Structures are given as structure tokens and as C-alpha cells.
Amino acid sequence: MSIRHGLLALLERGQMYGYQLRAAFEESTGSTWPLNIGQVYTTLSRLERDGLVRPLPESEAGQRPYEITDAGRADLALWFATPISRTDRPRDELAIKLALALTTPGVDVRSVVQAQRSATMRALQELTRLKYGSDRPEDLPWRLVLDSMVFQAEAEVRWLDHCETSLVRHRPSVPPPSAPGPRAAPDAARWADEEARR
């Protein structure tokens, strides 16, 4: 998502000046996406340049509110109507890291998996704690943002579990130096068991 569409969505509620926009943005994302005031003004001036918002006269306190234009509303409606493409998201560093760990000599892949799982679990605990503390009806938008992060973290842990299971079943083509000796049974399950206990 772009900050630009976030600001347009907020202005659709009514005119606002910079600091109000920043506060409203952080409120609706539960401060999970902190925004500095510089980003707000830079984005506003680009939106103004593109004709999507227009500045209104300054208030007595010297604050200049902005309002959304018809072109801005159309742009916002298009954004809501268009699914977010997965290819627009950054590449998953973790997946690449694990793939490389598997093929890099001297890396204990299981430790990499476990370290990541612990870190993700901690994040999940933190997110759950935030959720537990926000059960007022007006907290719903924030709870949904938190839920999204909770589900993503959960998916990551599940994937890591899957990686670990696959590692147990994975028979390297060249046995590592610490591999079990002649006791390793041909039966895959027995082998996995030995491997897991190593």
C-alpha cells in the first residue's frame, strides 16, 4: 500500500491538515506504521500536483487543511477495487536465506529454522498481547491490522515447521561428518528418527 492512498482514504472522511492526517493514519494502523510529518507533507504536495487533493485557506492557527478532489475519489475507488499483486511485495528474505543455508557448507539449517521460529513466536506473543489489550468496539480497525500480522506470523511458523519436517526427511547426497554410522537403518522413518536425535 502507498501512503498516498492511505491519506486519500482519510481525506474522504473530511478535510484535515497535516498533523491530523498523521494522527489519524497512525490510529487506523494502530501505530504499527509510524509516519513522520515530513512524509505526510511530501505526499500531500504530490497529491496536489496530481490534482487528487486541493489545499484550502489556512486557519487562524496557521494550519492548512486539504480536501480530496473528484479525481482523488476516483483514484481511491480504483485502489479499493484493485487487488494487491503479490509481485509488488518485497521478496521474502527468509525463504532465500533458508534456501542458501541448505547449500552453504558449515551452516546448521535447523538452528537457523529454530532461531527464526523463536523470533517469529515472540513477535506473535507481542501482537497477541496488543490484541488482548484492545477489545473496545472502536479498536476494530486496529485489531484487524493486528490480525493480519498475526496470521502472517502464524503462516511463517507453519512454514518453518514444514521446513523442519522436510529437513528430517531430507537425505543429503553426501553424509555430513557427524552422520550416524552403520546403525542408520535403510527404513526412512528409522533414519529420520536417528537424524532427529543426532
Place this chain on the structure above:
Amino acid sequence: MSGSDDAVLELRAVQRTHGAGPAAVHALRGVSLVVRPGELVAVMGPSGSGKSTLLALAGGLDRPTDGEVLIEGQPLGALDRRGLAQLRRRRIGYIFQQLNLLGSLSAVENVALPLELDGTGGRRARSLAMAALTEVGLPALGDRFPDQLSGGQQQRVAIARALVGERRLVLADEPTGALDSQTGEAVLHLLRRRIDAGAAGVLVTHEARHAGWADRVVFLRDGVLVDTTAPLGSVEQLLSGSDR
């Protein structure tokens, strides 16, 4: 011998082996764990890692091959069958995926049953059971029978039964079972609330989202604790103390 500090549950180098000789299965190999009041510990790990064995030992439903299990400082090994059964009824609440509600008893009778078995008078047991049903949000459904309740409501009755009276230790094995995500979340919310009120809990789960409700998550692999986590803040300290 008394347990460590104010621990509600303590496992000391607990081992559990099924069978003997080459066919022996080492379900747990020296697990130590302390759970204090107000603390919910989640146990995660792949199938066969020893999660359910750990819970059975913690609840006095099974005895360790070696090591010791203490509940509120009381070593379970020192109790005879009767003493153990009494401690289980008074001190421990169990929430299993299989609810084990008795179909011929109403919701409130199901919840009151462990108290009555333990000698609490009928009227008092019923009033404590109603309080527990109210706590889980079912104050009006006490007279219904299990087959007149939805899956989520039945699960709440099972939780009320686990929480009724003075239970200090709540043991849960995949307690959200086949419930939908909202109902499952409500169940964990209830569990969390009781823990926050001073109980101690152990939650066995393979769902990371559920383990997120815990103060600490421990990972079991092949009967050994391999890691432990807490929410950000005290993490470094906990990790440096783990046995990795």
C-alpha cells in the same frame, strides 16, 4: 521437599520411557520446567515430540520413569493413588480436545461433578458451577444437556468444569480443537483471563496463533526442550538462560 519459590508446577529432569530394551521409546528425556502463578506456558513441537506426555505427567495422569513432578511444592511421587486423585480433583483443571462431558448430566451438573466427587455439598457445588458457567459466558444454559449445546458452547462447559472452584493449575491439550477461529479465540481469551487472575497454565498446541497467548513458549523436539521464548523485552535474558 518443597518446590522452587512459588511454582504451581515444577518438572525436575523428568524422563518418561515406554517399554524397555531396544524397543524402548524415550518420550521425554530430562525435561525441567517451572510454571508460576499468572503464567501461561505454551508447549509446541512436532508430532511425537513428547507434548502430550509432558501434559499427562504434569497432571498426575502418568508417572515419570525418572525425575520429579511437583504441584504447589508437593512431589506427586510421594502420593498414593487416592492422594493423587484428590489433588487432581482439587488443584488441576483439564481441558482436552475430547470434551468428555457426560451426556446424561446437564451443563451445570457436569461442571459441579468434580466438586461433588470431592465432598462439596450439592447446593454449594451447584452454586460454584453456576459461577464458573457465568465466567465462560453461559449463565443461562446451565440446565441444557450437552447434545442441546453447540460445539463452542460444549467447549465452554468443559472449560467451566476445568476452572470451577479453587483450581490453581489449568492444563489444556489443543483446547480449541475443531472450533472456528473466533470461537477458538474466545476460549483462549477465557483461559488467559483465569491465568491473569492468578492460576498457572500449560497449553499444548501446534497452532502458533494459539501459542501467542502464552507468556512463554517452549519447543520440544524428541523429548527434549530445545528453546524457549517470551515476548520482546525479557527475550535476551531468557535465551541466554536456555539450554541450546
